[in-house]
Amino acid sequence: LDEQGLAQLMQRSSAITTEFENVPAAALVTLGSQRPVAPSADAVAICQDRVLEKAHFRLSGVPCAPHAVITAPAELQAVPDELLPGILKTARMGYDGKGQVRVSTRAELQAAWDGLEQAPCVLEALLPLEREISVVLARSSQGEVVSFPVQENLHRQGILAVTQVPAPHVPQALQQQALEAARALAQSMNYVGVLCVEFFVLQDGRLVANEMAPRPHNSGHYTVDACDVSQFDLQVRTLAGLPLVQPTLLAPAVMLNLLGDVWFDAAGAARTPPWADVLSVPGVHLHLYGKLSARKGRKMGHLTVTAGTPEQARERALQACTMLGLPAF
Ligand code: ADP
Numbered sequence: 001l002d003e004q005g006l007a008q009l010m011q012r013s014s015a016i017t018t019e020f021e022n023v024p025a026a027a028l029v030t031l032g033s034q035r036p037v038a039p040s041a042d043a044v045a046i047c048q049d050r051v052l053e054k055a056h057f058r059l060s061g062v063p064c065a066p067h068a069v070i071t072a073p074a075e076l077q078a079v080p081d082e083l084l085p086g087i088l089k090t091a092r093m094g095y096d097g098k099g100q101v102r103v104s105t106r107a108e109l110q111a112a113w114d115g116l117e118q119a120p121c122v123l124e125a126l127l128p129l130e131r132e133i134s135v136v137l138a139r140s141s142q143g144e145v146v147s148f149p150v151q152e153n154l155h156r157q158g159i160l161a162v163t164q165v166p167a168p169h170v171p172q173a174l175q176q177q178a179l180e181a182a183r184a185l186a187q188s189m190n191y192v193g194v195l196c197v198e199f200f201v202l203q204d205g206r207l208v209a210n211e212m213a214p215r216p217h218n219s220g221h222y223t224v225d226a227c228d229v230s231q232f233d234l235q236v237r238t239l240a241g242l243p244l245v246q247p248t249l250l251a252p253a254v255m256l257n258l259l260g261d262v263w264f265d266a267a268g269a270a271r272t273p274p275w276a277d278v279l280s281v282p283g284v285h286l287h288l289y290g291k292l293s294a295r296k297g298r299k300m301g302h303l304t305v306t307a308g309t310p311e312q313a314r315e316r317a318l319q320a321c322t323m324l325g326l327p328a329f
């Protein structure tokens, strides 16, 4: 830990939060000794470690993928057949599909674990996904909870590609179930701040928790353009002890992530994406993060498309996809 850096941060700040789950939890403990810190070190510690996260799902009575913890060769040997084919995920530091390997056989599992330098891992059964959804909520130190509508997410290569709100294909009862599960997970961590819970909807209709992010989440970026309060507003409110209000979705929205791939043409040559074309589509809100170099798979920005109806939002987003060379959804 950079004790001097932490001291400086405390001196300059009246309250401290994080938008990144891989901040060492110990740093938050230090900061929390002298300043309000939310989410707490304990909550971040759970969300940054898949082993603790899975244990928290179980403790909160929220179903998650069948899995095994692998920290030693004996645990790898003892993995039950039901977990293959599966996904081996490092317990810590994974994001955007990094630190994950799909494995079908025990030999592949062994090779994958070796490839991950035998770091502590979780092996999850590969589940038959119907689709993916997420819930972003905010919880105050008094235990008050407000939430955004259920978001429907499409991932490509383990990276979020498209978010649609309202979720076009998710029955009301399932949405309610997701909201309640997310609330229960926040409650049982005594969570303060903005929390995102990612879920899988399985082909048999069951809801399974995937992972939690102790921060504003990519699937909630549309809230800046389409809601009366954004996930970032709520983050500040929870930190400052200001009142929480239930957010209202002002317009149906589709969010498209803009990965570095968009900065290359079909032949692989570098290009500036056709922003003027994209901005000619009504309802487009473009957000570029100012990152200097575009690499494939790197999140460079996103755009939110709002419209009067969900169909029109999708239609407009599809127009933007065509202009940018993104696949349809
Ligand atoms: P990350 O931290 O990289 O977001 P996730 O655990 O959310 O890691 O996995 C990324 C994506 O990989 C998920 O959104 C989903 O599309 C797919 N995935 C992850 N776990 C499973 C699983 N057990 N079964 C099927 N697909 C999965």
Ligand code: MG
Pocket: 198, 211
């Ligand atoms: Mg994820």
